[in-house]
Amino acid sequence: MKTVVAVYTGQGLAEPMRDIYRELLPDCRIVTIVDDSLIHDVVKAGQVTPAVTRRLIQYYQNGAEMGADAIFNTCSSVGEVAELARGIVDAPIVRIDDAMTYEAASKYERIGVLATLPTTLEPTKRLLRRQAEKLGKPVAIVDGLAEGAYDALVGGSPERHDQILLETAERVAGQADALVLAQGSMARMEERLAALGIPVLSSPYRGVLAVKKLLEEAGRGR
Incomplete structure (x- = not known):
C-alpha cells in the first residue's frame, strides 16, 4: 500500500479532500498533518515567515520518515516552501496548485x-508566470x-x-478567458462561478x- 502524507495549514480543506482521496487514491494510506497555526502566522505577518518555513520543512521531513511515497502540500500560500523543500526532503512533494496553474x-x-488573501494571490500569480515561462508563452494575469x-x-x-x-469574480470575468481559484477551499464555489x-x-x-x-509513474519505473 502506498502512503501519501497530506500537509494542511488549516482545518477547512481536510474534510472535503477525503472524498477525492477515496475516489482517486482508494488503495493508498492517507496520513494527515494539520497545523492551523501556520496560516494564522502567515496572515498575521503578511508573508511566509522563517519560522513557518522551518515548521513546514519539518513536517515534510516527518512525512518522509513515515515512509511517504508522496507528500501533498495542500496550501497555496506556502507552496514556495514546498518547492524549496524538494531539494531537502527525501520524498517527492506535490503542490496542490501545480497541475491547475499548468x-x-x-x-x-x-x-x-x-483569492481572499494577498498571501495566496501573490504566490499563485508567481507560479502561473513560471508555468507560462516553461511553456514559452505570454499570459496576462488579472488580480x-x-x-x-x-x-x-x-x-x-x-x-x-x-x-x-462572486462579486469579485463578476468583475474579473470580463477581463479574463478563465478563472483560477487560488485557494483549495474555494472549489465548492466552482459550479456557481462557472455560471459566469x-x-x-x-x-x-x-x-x-x-x-x-x-x-503510477514511480510504480512503472520499478
Whole structure:
C-alpha cells in the first residue's frame, strides 16, 4: 500500500479532500498533518515567515520518515516552501496548485486569479508566470483579490464570504478567458462561478490527480 502524507495549514480543506482521496487514491494510506497555526502566522505577518518555513520543512521531513511515497502540500500560500523543500526532503512533494496553474497557463492567454488573501494571490500569480515561462508563452494575469471575504469567513459569515467572492469574480470575468481559484477551499464555489460563462479551474481534484500520476509513474519505473 502506498502512503501519501497530506500537509494542511488549516482545518477547512481536510474534510472535503477525503472524498477525492477515496475516489482517486482508494488503495493508498492517507496520513494527515494539520497545523492551523501556520496560516494564522502567515496572515498575521503578511508573508511566509522563517519560522513557518522551518515548521513546514519539518513536517515534510516527518512525512518522509513515515515512509511517504508522496507528500501533498495542500496550501497555496506556502507552496514556495514546498518547492524549496524538494531539494531537502527525501520524498517527492506535490503542490496542490501545480497541475491547475499548468493547465491554465497552457490553455489561456488572460487568466483571472481569485483569492481572499494577498498571501495566496501573490504566490499563485508567481507560479502561473513560471508555468507560462516553461511553456514559452505570454499570459496576462488579472488580480481578483476578494477583499473582506476571508474576514467574513473566519467571522462566521460564509454567505458574505461567498457573495464577496462572486462579486469579485463578476468583475474579473470580463477581463479574463478563465478563472483560477487560488485557494483549495474555494472549489465548492466552482459550479456557481462557472455560471459566469468562462472556465473555472480549482486545485483539489487536479492536485490529487497529480499525486496519483506521480505514484503510477514511480510504480512503472520499478
